Amino acid sequence: MTDTAPRRRGRPSRAQATEGPDTRERILRAAREEFSERGYEKASVRGIAKAAGVDSALVHHYFGTKEQVFEAAVEVVFAPALKAPETITEGPLDGVGERFARFLFGVWENPATRTPLLAVVRSAVNNEAAAAVFRRLVSTQLLRRVAGHVGAPDAELRAELAAAQLVGVAMMRYVIKLEPLASADVEQIIARVAPVVQWHLTGP
Amino acid sequence: MTDTAPRRRGRPSRAQATEGPDTRERILRAAREEFSERGYEKASVRGIAKAAGVDSALVHHYFGTKEQVFEAAVEVVFAPALKAPETITEGPLDGVGERFARFLFGVWENPATRTPLLAVVRSAVNNEAAAAVFRRLVSTQLLRRVAGHVGAPDAELRAELAAAQLVGVAMMRYVIKLEPLASADVEQIIARVAPVVQWHLTGP
Structure with missing residues (x-):
């Protein structure tokens, strides 16, 4: 910038x-x-x-409208995410869980992207219009691409359940700051959640 | 009442x-x-x-103080949770994942408990004092008891990662209302997340 x-x-x-x-x-x-x-x-x-x-x-x-200004502003925050799906969807399918986890923690661990993302999450939790914007962006830009990469008939639900594991860890680690999760080494967390993300996306 | x-x-x-x-x-x-x-x-x-x-x-x-009034009010909201850990921790360890998932979705699916819980979550996401109260209650009343039931040396982190899967699904289903997750049958969701919760708590 x-x-x-x-x-x-x-x-x-x-x-x-x-x-x-x-x-x-x-x-x-x-x-x-x-x-x-x-x-x-x-x-x-x-x-x-x-x-x-x-x-x-x-x-x-x-x-x-105000909602549309918000959407445009949030799209800037999501700019890394708009490029990221390729880093998630390019590569062998059996590594997609780890790539998805690494991408999300990459965004959250970096203070430059964490601060605006936190603001977007707070707005989305508190306001229906902001939630609608968040929903649209996460769904179209991120999850639908991941689902397309996976290709199963229930791939969208799988992608959401996989994302839910990552979103939940992010909430508890960066927002609620629950210990020992908040201070745990990020590599230790990735090692524990990547198999879950993988299982949701490509498991039985 | x-x-x-x-x-x-x-x-x-x-x-x-x-x-x-x-x-x-x-x-x-x-x-x-x-x-x-x-x-x-x-x-x-x-x-x-x-x-x-x-x-x-x-x-x-x-x-x-206001924070203490909040804590007392939230404790009332968490009253079902204060009784629930027994329904989670009583029974064979290989069913703890499903019991934990059933407990959490039971609270979220019931409008009488969902509305106040949603208010607590919104407050915790927006305010550090409210987050501290939430953290204390979730940690001492719920997760520490689940961790005690599991008994592993890293049981607290395991309980938090398990809870993160459930918290993430709750956020995306009840707060952000992402489809198809928001309209999916709750039994279908439990079937997909209970094994993850179980794996976090008692897996390798």
Whole structure:
């Protein structure tokens, strides 16, 4: 990510606030910060517009409703996930459990991706509109691809049960911080959950 | 639960608001409703006191801080869980996975227990103090007993990884409502997760 801090000091001039990929990018960044700090319910299009130094109408023009702004902002957070499915689905099928587990813990162990993801999870747990966005993205971008790789008739349910093991560990380790799980070595955890993920995806 | 609605209409008289198990019970019920409706962060001791028709000082007298009121209210929600560990830990060890899974889905499938549990989960995901309460209760009341039943040296971590599978399914089925998991038959889900829970608890 390039450092565009100088441009963000104070309200930009009219010329900077006109339409363009730059403005869109600035609004998205402001949205990501607003949703991350305040959560879905408390965040507002007005607040996002103010932080980006543009009019609310311009935010609506680019993204539509608050839910759609959220979806666009979350898609940025999920950008690593959008590329990741290939790292999960490329390779022999008998290693998909470990690849899926490694991908998910990679996202959670990295503070740069953990913080925004945590904000998205919190919003999704608290708000139905945010949950719908989360559901759409996780389902279409991640789980459907994993299911396609597996190819069984019940592959979607299998992919969800596999993801549930990983999601549950993430909740208890990074959100609730239950010990000894929260302090356990990540390799030890991967060694215990990868066979479960594999079994869900390709087992009997 | 006995219906005490008539007593709760309007502010009770001084005589009713004096100390006693009845007042304590009324405060607890008000706390449960307040936390359930507003979540931990927005709930206040003042609001709980008002709903119970007592002075805030009396709430503090009985329970202490807001965090302690929350803990007491959550303990009521966890009342079935406090009895449940026996249904999990009584019986042959090779059936513990299915008993654990059946217990958890029993709590989640029943709307009477799902609603307050959902409120507790939402609070715990959003607030560190609420997460600490949740952590304490889940750990001491549920997981430590399951770990004791299993008896292995790494039994606590095993119990947490087993619980993580169940927690993850609950999150995705009841909170995020991801399909096909959200509409799947609960017996089908138990059939797929009980072996995983069993493997975590007693496997190699």
